[in-house]
Amino acid sequence: MGRAWKSLLILAAISLTAAGCQNAVVNENRQLRDQNRELQAQLDEAHRTPPAAPVMSATPVVNVAPTAPVTPVTPPVSVTPSPKARPDFGGIEATEDAKAGTTTLNLPSDVFFGSGQATILPEAKKSLDKVISVLKKEYAGKAVRIEGHTDSDPIVHSHWKSNQELSEKRAGAVHDYLVSKGVDASRITTVGFGDTKPKSQTDKKKNRRVELVVITR
Secondary structure, three states: OHHHHHHHHHHHHHHHHHHHHHHHHHHHHHHHHHHHHHHHHHHHHHHHOOOOOOOOOOOOOOOOOOOOOOOOOOOOOOOOOOOOOOOOOOOOEEEEEOOOOEEEEEEEHHHHEOOOOOOEOHHHHHHHHHHHHHHHHOOOOOOEEEEEEOOOOOOOOOOOOOHHHHHHHHHHHHHHHHHHOOOOHHHEEEEEOOOOOOOOOOOHHHHOEEEEEEEOO
């Protein structure tokens, strides 16, 4: 009886041990299955979720040192001087030559002298007085050259021997009148050109003249 009981105890122990081992194996298998299911679920989720867009790096911020305020530069204003008004020569024709630096006054011989004569007509002296006033005020100290000119017609009714002599005498008459009115004689030179420098080939009246050339430079 004692031996049989002992054997029963041994068998019970073995059964319990086997049962315990079997339960441990079952528990381990259950845990493995659970882990497999969890991994599979994670894989399925990964396949269903689209990949996240790459994160772009932010544009680097460059710190620029503040610069001093720029003061606008105003270009210099070029002021063009207004042209000087031409003096009043009493209606006498005046021509300026800036390149040569001269102002030339034209005294028509038909207005200032009688035909073939070298004496200034009284009515022409008023115009010449206006010229003298301008020479004193506007051209004080400037040199004046008086040029006598004639046409090419031969002298018939005159006591002058030639057009050259007549041109010289008329230039001399203007010279003497200027000096008599206070123009410094040292400023004045005279020359006669006769018919050698005509202004027109068709209008002889334009060729008969005395010219006052003021050196304005």
